[in-house]
Amino acid sequence: MSFISSAFAQNSAGGAESSLMSFLPLILMFAVLYFIMIRPQMKRQKEHRNMLSAMAKGDEVVTNGGIVGKVTKVGEAYVGVEISEGTEITVQKGSITTILPKGTIKSL
Secondary structure, three states: OHHHHHHHHHHHHHHHHHHHHHHHHHHHHHHHHHHHHHHHHHHHHHHHHHHHHHOOOOOEEEEOOOOEEEEEEEOOOEEEEEEEOOEEEEEEHHHEEEEEOOOOOOOO
């Protein structure tokens, strides 16, 4: 009987270390996930926010739907985009994906 109790005593001393070692792969997986997926996505979102805040009247833009046009009005949530002479549509500001270089629309 004393043999069994000494075996339990040895196992419980190393139990704290083994539980930490069992969480180590989980911690490493979260760190890799953060640096490979989460951090780059946050960086892209920040760049998109900065692009939208810098958008001004006269910029040439592309929307999520692939519509190319020139910005005529910039509001808090909506943007007026002229897609052809005399044809203006209103789109959500977040749907603007790219601001094109000046003169891109004329070459199309």
